[in-house]
Structures are given as C-alpha cells and as structure tokens.
Amino acid sequence: MNSQVKTKSAKSSYKSKQILNSPELKTLNARSDWRGLIQLVGHICVMVSSGYLWTTADNWLIKIPALIIYGFSFAAMFAPLHESSHRTAFANNRLNDLVAWIAGLLSFYNSDFYRRYHKWHHRYAQVKGKDPELEDTKPTNFKEYVAEISGLNWWIGKFKTHYRVATGKLEDCFYLAEDARDEVIRSTRLQLGVYGMAIAISLIFHQPWFLTLWLLPLALGQPILRFILLAEHTGCTNDSNPLTNTRTTLTWFPLKFMVWNIPFHAEHHLYPSIPFHALPQAHQQLKENFTVIESGYLKVHRDILTSF
Structure with missing residues (x-):
C-alpha cells in the first residue's frame, strides 16, 4: 500500500524518550x-x-x-x-x-x-x-x-x-x-x-x-x-516499531470530535499516556518522525482496495 511519507527516515529502532523530552511530555500528559x-x-x-x-x-x-x-x-x-x-x-x-x-x-x-x-x-x-x-x-x-x-x-x-x-x-x-x-x-x-x-x-x-x-x-x-x-494499522509494518506500524489519518473536525481524536493514532501508540485533548498538539511535535500519515480515510481505503 502506498502511504504518504511524513518522516525523515523510518528507523528500525527508536527511543521514544529522545523524541519528546521530559518537560514536553509532562505538559502533554496533563489529564483534566x-x-x-x-x-x-x-x-x-x-x-x-x-x-x-x-x-x-x-x-x-x-x-x-x-x-x-x-x-x-x-x-x-x-x-x-x-x-x-x-x-x-x-x-x-x-x-x-x-x-x-x-x-x-x-x-x-x-x-x-x-x-x-x-x-x-x-x-x-x-x-x-x-x-x-x-x-x-x-x-x-x-x-x-x-x-x-x-x-x-x-x-x-x-x-x-x-x-x-x-x-x-x-x-x-x-x-x-x-x-x-x-x-x-x-x-x-x-x-x-x-x-x-x-x-x-x-x-x-x-x-x-x-x-x-x-x-x-x-x-x-x-x-x-x-x-x-x-485504518489504524492495516498496511503498516508488522513489527514493534510504532513509527511505522501505526497510521495517523488527517480528517475533519466533526469526525475527530466524535471519536475523541483517535485518528491521531500513531501519536497515541507512541505515547499512550497523552490524553485525547492533547493529541493534536502532540501531532505537531511528532509528525516528522512518523512514516504513515494519510490525508483522509477515503485515501486509506482506496489504497486498501487497490492492494487486493
């Protein structure tokens, strides 16, 4: 499946703590x-x-x-x-x-x-x-x-x-x-x-x-x-690297609202401790590290159907 590449490189190994430092993660982790x-x-x-x-x-x-x-x-x-x-x-x-x-x-x-x-x-x-x-x-x-x-x-x-x-x-x-x-x-x-x-x-x-x-x-x-x-994992890598095994899908606000920002799924898998309301901000800070970011669910499903 062809995916929109939004990263400098897809690393086979990663250190999530090297992406966000402790103060950044503490701010994003604040529950409310x-x-x-x-x-x-x-x-x-x-x-x-x-x-x-x-x-x-x-x-x-x-x-x-x-x-x-x-x-x-x-x-x-x-x-x-x-x-x-x-x-x-x-x-x-x-x-x-x-x-x-x-x-x-x-x-x-x-x-x-x-x-x-x-x-x-x-x-x-x-x-x-x-x-x-x-x-x-x-x-x-x-x-x-x-x-x-x-x-x-x-x-x-x-x-x-x-x-x-x-x-x-x-x-x-x-x-x-x-x-x-x-x-x-x-x-x-x-x-x-x-x-x-x-x-x-x-x-x-x-x-x-x-x-x-x-x-x-x-x-x-x-x-x-x-x-x-x-769309969350289909067509992504079957390995333990969250930079490549999970998809974030950019979509309309009403849909993001009804599913509590689940479309920011790569961010969620990399840092499950980040609450739903902070995921859009986390996306801005993390998006350059991910391999699979798609512009809309129709694009994702068109690729899934094409892959058959």
Whole structure:
C-alpha cells in the first residue's frame, strides 16, 4: 500500500524518550476532568439530539440522517471506552472506570475485558503471536473487506467473546491475568444482565425500544466506526516499531470530535499516556518522525482496495 511519507527516515529502532523530552511530555500528559466532561457531554448531546429527531420526526429525509448519526454516536462510545481504559480521559481514575464501563455497555464492549486486552495490544502492537488484535485477520480481498466494514465480523466476534467470558472459558485469553479473571467474568455477566433487563422492559411494555433505540442504530453506526478503525494499522509494518506500524489519518473536525481524536493514532501508540485533548498538539511535535500519515480515510481505503 502506498502511504504518504511524513518522516525523515523510518528507523528500525527508536527511543521514544529522545523524541519528546521530559518537560514536553509532562505538559502533554496533563489529564483534566473538565476537558473530559466537556467532551463527554458534547458526545451525549449529539446522541440525545439525533435520537430525538430519529424518534419524533415525521419526514424520512430527517429521520434517516438522524438515525445514522444516532447510531454512530452509540458505536463511537467505543472512543470514551478506549480513552477511559487508558485512564487518560479524566484525572479521576474512578471516573475513568465508571465512564469506561457505561461507554462499553452502550457500544457492546466490556470495559474490564477490553482494558486488559487493549493493554496487551499496546505492549505488542503488530507483533504476530503476541498482539491479540492480530487474531482478527485483516481483509485480503473485496469479500472479506465488505464483511469487515459491514460490522458482521465485529458482531460475530462480540457475541462469541461475551459468551466465552460469561461462561468462564478463558483458556486462550493469555492477556487476562489469573487474578483478574473473576472480576472480568462478573463484569461481563452484569453487563449481559443489563441487556436482558432492557429486553424484558421492551417486552413488558410491548414496545420495540431495545431494537429501535439501541440495536438497530448501533448496527447502522458500526460500519462508520469499522471504516475508521480499519485504518489504524492495516498496511503498516508488522513489527514493534510504532513509527511505522501505526497510521495517523488527517480528517475533519466533526469526525475527530466524535471519536475523541483517535485518528491521531500513531501519536497515541507512541505515547499512550497523552490524553485525547492533547493529541493534536502532540501531532505537531511528532509528525516528522512518523512514516504513515494519510490525508483522509477515503485515501486509506482506496489504497486498501487497490492492494487486493
């Protein structure tokens, strides 16, 4: 895949501490409760306003766009889950853990499982046999690409994972420490119980709330999120060098806002301690060191399709 080169050289070995000095990193690492809360409130406002239009508007020219935005706002709850799992969304760690769990509930992830899974991904990003994300293979042809972008693979994977965790079948989950497994199982069972209660309430009142207010919107929002997340590492190097194994994608502000600056992914992988709100500044300081910086997601996916 052809990538836009934005670096002086792609070094096979690197010392991240030589890129940012201690004072620079300390400034960028500053966490903030109010920055996190403003971002979260903004995200929820998009969800509530689009959901209101989806459920009340009479004109389908309004309802359909509202439904897509509403659905993406649910799928994009992955972003506060991701940020809070790093405990960088807020300065208060209890707030991080609470928001991570609720965001995971809304986006069909479990935060206690994801935090440990994702920590292993960062430790061994793009290293075959060690990075758990590589268990989900990247598409190699158009049929596999459609299955990935549609969210079909994601739904199948989520149902399998939730079932496996809830039933305690964790033999292959090398990224879950033995002393953490009971906590992860309890958390997953509680989450599935919440879904069960939501379904029961819908049935009791003879209303399709669970379907129309969560399942359908989330299913429609997933392809947009898959479109974003597939760009993070696809076509990058399969090694431990974050200067070459992760992509930053330059995109529009509304998209960056809804996914909490996840497009600055190379910066995030190099310094996971930097909060979402400082990633744009980190990009300005680090961009000359990265190999893979693309100008837009359409360019990334055009290259992915061309590579088949």
